[in-house]
Amino acid sequence: MIALPLAIIWFGAIILAALDGTRKPAGYLAVGVLAAALISSLVLGVDVYRNGSREMLIGGWEPGIGIALRVDIVGIIFTCLSLLVLLTALWFEVSRDVKARIFPSLVLFMGLGLTGLFFTGDAFNFYVFFEIAMVSAYVMASYGETPRQFRAALIFIVVNLLGSVLFLIGIAAIYHTTGWLDMVMIQTQMPLLAENPAILSATIIFVAFSIKLGLFPFHFWLPAVYTGTRPAVAAILSGALANIGSYGLLRFGADIFPRELHAGAPVLLFLGAISIIYGGIQAIGRHTPQEVLAYSAIGQVGYILIALAIGGEAGYAAAILYAVLNSLNKVLLFLAASLRGWIAGAAFAVGAFSVAGVPPAGGFFGKMAMFQAGVENHRPWIVALIFAGGALSFVYMFQLYRNRFWVNQAPDEATTVGALSLVGLLAIGLIGIGLWPEPLLALVQQATDVLPERGP
Amino acid sequence: MILFISIGVAVIFGAGAYLMLKRDLIRVITGMILIGNAANLFIMASGLRRGYAPVLPARGDMSDPLVQAMTLTAIVIGFGVAALVLSLVYRVYESHASVDLRRLSRAEEEQAERDDAFEDRDIPFEELDDDLTELDPIAETAQQVVVQR
Numbered sequence: 001m002i003a004l005p006l007a008i009i010w011f012g013a014i015i016l017a018a019l020d021g022t023r024k025p026a027g028y029l030a031v032g033v034l035a036a037a038l039i040s041s042l043v044l045g046v047d048v049y050r051n052g053s054r055e056m057l058i059g060g061w062e063p064g065i066g067i068a069l070r071v072d073i074v075g076i077i078f079t080c081l082s083l084l085v086l087l088t089a090l091w092f093e094v095s096r097d098v099k100a101r102i103f104p105s106l107v108l109f110m111g112l113g114l115t116g117l118f119f120t121g122d123a124f125n126f127y128v129f130f131e132i133a134m135v136s137a138y139v140m141a142s143y144g145e146t147p148r149q150f151r152a153a154l155i156f157i158v159v160n161l162l163g164s165v166l167f168l169i170g171i172a173a174i175y176h177t178t179g180w181l182d183m184v185m186i187q188t189q190m191p192l193l194a195e196n197p198a199i200l201s202a203t204i205i206f207v208a209f210s211i212k213l214g215l216f217p218f219h220f221w222l223p224a225v226y227t228g229t230r231p232a233v234a235a236i237l238s239g240a241l242a243n244i245g246s247y248g249l250l251r252f253g254a255d256i257f258p259r260e261l262h263a264g265a266p267v268l269l270f271l272g273a274i275s276i277i278y279g280g281i282q283a284i285g286r287h288t289p290q291e292v293l294a295y296s297a298i299g300q301v302g303y304i305l306i307a308l309a310i311g312g313e314a315g316y317a318a319a320i321l322y323a324v325l326n327s328l329n330k331v332l333l334f335l336a337a338s339l340r341g342w343i344a345g346a347a348f349a350v351g352a353f354s355v356a357g358v359p360p361a362g363g364f365f366g367k368m369a370m371f372q373a374g375v376e377n378h379r380p381w382i383v384a385l386i387f388a389g390g391a392l393s394f395v396y397m398f399q400l401y402r403n404r405f406w407v408n409q410a411p412d413e414a415t416t417v418g419a420l421s422l423v424g425l426l427a428i429g430l431i432g433i434g435l436w437p438e439p440l441l442a443l444v445q446q447a448t449d450v451l452p453e454r455g456p
Numbered sequence: 457m458i459l460f461i462s463i464g465v466a467v468i469f470g471a472g473a474y475l476m477l478k479r480d481l482i483r484v485i486t487g488m489i490l491i492g493n494a495a496n497l498f499i500m501a502s503g504l505r506r507g508y509a510p511v512l513p514a515r516g517d518m519s520d521p522l523v524q525a526m527t528l529t530a531i532v533i534g535f536g537v538a539a540l541v542l543s544l545v546y547r548v549y550e551s552h553a554s555v556d557l558r559r560l561s562r563a564e565e566e567q568a569e570r571d572d573a574f575e576d577r578d579i580p581f582e583e584l585d586d587d588l589t590e591l592d593p594i595a596e597t598a599q600q601v602v603v604q605r
Contacts, residue, residue: 124529128533135540138537138544145547146551147563148567150548151548151563151564153544154544154545154560157541158476161537161541162488165491165495168495169495169498172498172499172523173502175499176502181522227571288571288572
């Protein structure tokens with residue numbers, strides 16, 4: 001049951017690697033495989049929501065020896081989100097003609113890496129799945145094969161490989177100090193540890209995930225890569241791959257290093273605030289849609305970091321909710337900005353409202369959760385900062401909207417009915433979340449119960 | 457022994473970091489591979505214990521064997537990624553006829569300028585006329601000349 005989504009994508013990816021992905025049937029087969037995996041993880045998610053976390057030992061080994069797959073509600077939220085993002089982006093690209101035979105298979109391999117990473121209960125296995133997702137992202141970044149995409153892929157690989165190595169060193173350090181790779185066991189051993197080794201490993205792992213997320217001091221690679229790659233790839237990188245960073249910070253920060261997270265909270269608040277302001281101001285000064293969205297992404301992850309630093313039930317709920325809505329916003333915006341016509345314009349406007357946090361769109365509830373977390377912790381400057389960040393994003397989003405959909409209305413030959421309807425559906429979904437947020441809020445509320453409680 | 461291994465990891469990591477700051481792409485990649493190997497050595501070192509043999513001895517105690525499995529996995533992943541990066545460097549060389557980072561960043565700047573020009577192109581005249589003539593003295597005088605004639 002737990003392994004079913006993994007098995008579906010794994011076999012699908014291997015079969016598709018042998019097929020010619022530029023042909024439509026192969027492309028739609030890949031879409032079908034992803035849809036099947038999404039449905040099976042949704043079924044698993046319903047089960048986890050009703051009956052609590054599920055655990056399985058690979059290969060029937062005894063507990064304590066075997067590697068565990070452990071699915072809790074946080075993992076399943078991120079799994080469903082990432083698979084949905086991959087499905088949308090792949091379907092979008094298939095409806096506009098895939099340009100490389102390997103592309104559908106790569107998307108599936110990334111889905112495999114992400115699903116495995118959200119399901120695993122073992123720190124080293126986390127690294128292995130993480131690398132599966134990263135390697136497919138490295139190849140994907142050069143998709144399109146123009147000189148510009150090769151440059152983007154090169155920057156992406158060099159910087160992110162360094163991040164992966166840092167993460168590996170962090171895992172080795174955790175293993176050496178606690179003697180365990182199983183995350184639950186690490187969690188029980190961590191409080192016994194002296195402060196210095198723990199804070200050192202926590203810092204290394206924080207830097208590794210920040211590089212993936214593109215937080216302020218580690219953001220330098222992000223604009224070049226998001227501008228250089230094709231829209232569908234940029235949507236995948238910012239909507240699905242960046243989830244590694246937010247999930248990793250939640251899992252390692254809240255679960256394994258709660259004491260260190262608490263100690264480092266001022267630093268995280270500072271970095272998050274700088275990310276929001278820096279990303280917003282840079283985005284206002286840019287012209288091309290992908291560049292604006294790249295800087296916007298830097299700003300948006302700042303909110304997640306701030307929510308994490310606030311901590312407690314309200315903070316973690318805000319972090320998860322914001323991560324989910326931010327992924328959906330980014331996919332919608334990257335895809336809609338590459339299309340033309342009034343449907344794409346309307347969808348883009350919905351995404352823009354969502355980023356700015358204006359009520360009919362889903363993003364409002366992300367911002368509201370942040371407000372709530374800020375107010376509950378008696379930190380008025382956080383409320384002010386979120387308001388300022390929202391105002392900045394309102395300015396750059398509508399500046400972009402004006403340039404893209406009002407002034408330059410030249411028809412774009414790559415706008416197809418399939419792509420337009422996908423973008424339209426995503427926009428309707430975001431408004432749907434905004435109008436009826438209770439299911440998502442209930443889900444997030446239950447997810448915070450899984451994470452350990454920490455006093456403010 | 458711990459000191460020697462620490463110095464070894466530090467020297468390899470430092471050499472890799474130094475190479476990564478070079479302009480030549482091949483050196484950058486070599487630096488990346490060195491840093492990856494420093495991490496592998498670090499994992500190996502994390503399982504060593506004083507007085508215990510690193511691999512299965514004829515007699516006596518053995519230190520933790522799990523780190524060797526971890527290192528092996530990390531080596532395989534690192535090898536695959538290194539092959540991928542080298543092939544990408546070759547494609548960059550093919551399309552830019554150079555592996556110098558200065559050349560690549562110049563190409564990136566030219567691209568950014570072209571992009572900005574593309575985004576700012578063919579703005580419909582009706583939307584510009586009023587504002588621009590008020591702000592731009594040259595346009596204003598040009599208009600006056602036209603009116604006078």
